[in-house]
Amino acid sequence: MGGPDGMQGRVAVQGLVKRFGPVNAVDHVSLEVSSGEFLALLGPSGSGKTTILMAIAGFEYPDEGRILIGGEEVTWAPPNRRNLGMVFQRYTLFPHMSVLENIAFPLKMRGVGRAEREERARAALATVRLGQMGGRKPAQLSGGQQQRVAIARAIVYRPRVLLMDEPLSALDKNLREEMQIEIKHLQREIGITVIFVTHDQTEALTMADRVAVLDHGRLQQLGAPRELYEAPETVFVAGFVGETNFCEGRLARPAARGEAVMVALDGGGTMPAIAAQALPAGGRIKVALRPERLRVLPADGEGGTARVTEAIYAGNATTLMLEGQGGQRLRARVPAGAGLHEPRPGEAVRLSWQPADARAFPA
Ligand SMILES: Nc1ncnc2c1ncn2[C@@H]1O[C@H](COP(=O)(O)OP(=O)(O)OP(=O)(O)O)[C@@H](O)[C@H]1O
Ligand SMILES: [Mg+2]
Structure with missing residues (x-):
């Protein structure tokens, strides 16, 4: 010993x-x-x-x-x-x-x-x-x-x-x-x-x-x-530890790990994110984004970027089921009592997030 x-x-x-x-x-x-x-x-x-x-x-x-x-x-x-x-x-x-x-x-x-x-x-x-x-x-x-x-x-x-x-x-x-x-x-x-x-x-x-x-x-x-x-390092960890949204798309240019990227989403539109790993150009990308890191704002004059399909009240927070313009399904979590916008089903909303909270992986 x-x-x-x-x-x-x-x-x-x-x-x-x-x-x-x-x-x-x-x-x-x-x-x-x-x-x-x-x-x-x-x-x-x-x-x-x-x-x-x-x-x-x-x-x-x-x-x-x-x-x-x-x-x-x-x-x-x-x-x-x-x-x-x-x-x-x-x-x-x-x-x-x-x-x-x-x-x-x-x-x-x-x-x-x-x-x-x-x-x-x-x-x-x-x-x-x-x-x-x-x-x-x-x-x-x-x-x-x-x-x-x-x-x-x-x-x-x-x-x-x-x-x-x-x-x-x-x-x-x-x-x-x-x-x-x-x-x-x-x-x-x-x-x-x-x-x-x-x-x-x-x-x-x-x-x-x-x-x-x-x-x-x-x-x-x-x-x-x-x-x-x-900071999950693999898609598996991002999906297994905690709840997460995955959005799929492609990247025009290759990116080094930690670099800011703009992912072209499959259904149209772009998504700012951070490369969680080195990413090849043209390859398929999965972006992981936590529901509580997605901010749901009232749609402004320029029109919404998503629609609320369901709002599930759970006391401490409300979970919103969302459908993006390209048909992407996302969920967002709005904590109760913080004075945040709580949209109703059918409402158009604008989504916002810190690019650092959206982590891009090779799919
Ligand atoms: N004695 C054994 N003979 C043959 N295969 C085995 C044996 N023990 C484990 N395995 C296999 O090895 C793999 C890993 O098994 P292990 O028991 O370590 O998993 P685990 O992560 O503990 O799973 P669980 O959460 O179900 O307990 C499995 O595919 C299992 O079927
Ligand atoms: Mg075991």
Whole structure:
């Protein structure tokens, strides 16, 4: 377990490849997690999230690449030599043991004496705020409480890294949101590295310091939640993280990444945008624009550029469904109470946006 204390919880995945027959479950993924950092692995079903976690845990061995924990290579080390905690989607508590016995179990396996086991299990139980429930059986707890026991059991032997695979997906929405905040607090409190798998983008954005977005086993983008949302680097990330409008068209001239461009839209009209990647001339372009970044203004004397087809009131905001002059379908979000124009269905409107909020990708 060499290396100074500040590196104990560092995890590095280098050029990881894992194939299952013809499927590239993980396709040359490299990423680094700092000690004490909270990283979310986000992606649709089958994108390779669990496989990456299993390779870090030592339950899958890679076809190519290396895994380092605390600066030490563990690619071929068995799981019990890696000092990691794991929490899975479904409750994996032993039904015949009490809550305290469940939590003390990993300590027993490690040969810790009875008195110390009990003391540490009680402390871990208090950390997840279930201090009074040590005598109960798992079946006598709610789903959220059972997941907290699973977390207590995963941290009781003070691992350097905690791996979690969709630990909240079996819980209902309110409990899930409560547990998201609790896990985040707990992680800060004990200063542990967390790698957290989810396919829920809101969960990833709210909980993580950084998010790794995966698609078909490939790392699409790794960045802070704000970077992913504000500056997606691929069409996939733009569409998967948050809600977005896509407008299609072509570009007359090639453009370098970051350059201001004018996209000729398929249905007619032009759209100022920023090149999110290098863009070839004449190629098909997709422009991504968030609904809340689209400003809807009253049509002035020159006539409207879009028509409202539907207005959906949702309390805090109204979603407008729009049809552009070229037939493009867009949605805009108008926050309530800001004194903004709230047009009615059928009304002609003028649309405005900051070119930097419209990101152009090769289609
Ligand atoms: N043991 C296995 N044998 C064969 N194929 C597998 C195996 N495990 C995973 N795969 C395949 O590898 C790919 C990635 O699977 P993985 O479980 O890592 O995805 P995931 O992102 O965790 O998906 P989900 O959100 O559904 O849990 C999928 O195509 C899956 O079918
Ligand atoms: Mg999975």
